[in-house]
Amino acid sequence: MASTASPGKTAAALVAGWVLPGAGHAVLGRLRRGIVFFVLVMGSFGLGLAHDGRLALYSSREWLLTSMQVLANVGVGPADTIARVSVYGEPAYVRKDGDPDPKQEARIETFRVRWRSALSIYGTAYLWTAGLMNLLLLLDVWDLSRGRKD
């Protein structure tokens, strides 16, 4: 049976895994696997950004769908926030339709421009896949640290 990690090490691995995809596995001593996961998750994320992937914005009009989309984006860690700052000019996660604030209008317009891009369907799939893969990796880190997996 595989060994169990201490609660502190488990927490460190989970946080590291979210901050840097694959780092959770490295913390638990699976460095090579961690590097492979890093390349796959960040490769998918990079492809998503390169293909005008939509960085989802939460909207109260479609709260369930948009919150799941944001969750899929956020799964990849702080890289998502950095991407939002580069795309929207700020760490934007919410859109308020009808809000006269010029910042909100600019945010929605940026979102629409990416939406209209012919490449956006590919890019969005890559972005969501990257985030969901990293969330699965966190579950794997949890299993490894609990000794349920080798």
Add this chain to the structure above:
Amino acid sequence: MASHFVHLLLYSAIVAAFFSVLTRRERREQLRFGGLVFFGMTGGVLVLAYLMYPFPR
């Protein structure tokens, strides 16, 4: 890059590599499972595409 087919290959390769490393430990097993996922995804999509071909857009 706007080719559906290239993205199909690329996306399938990423997903196949990810799940093979995540769920299999032996190199041989990883290659077998990864190949199965990759060809399952690409083959499945191509079969589906041919089945849909007679239908109007």
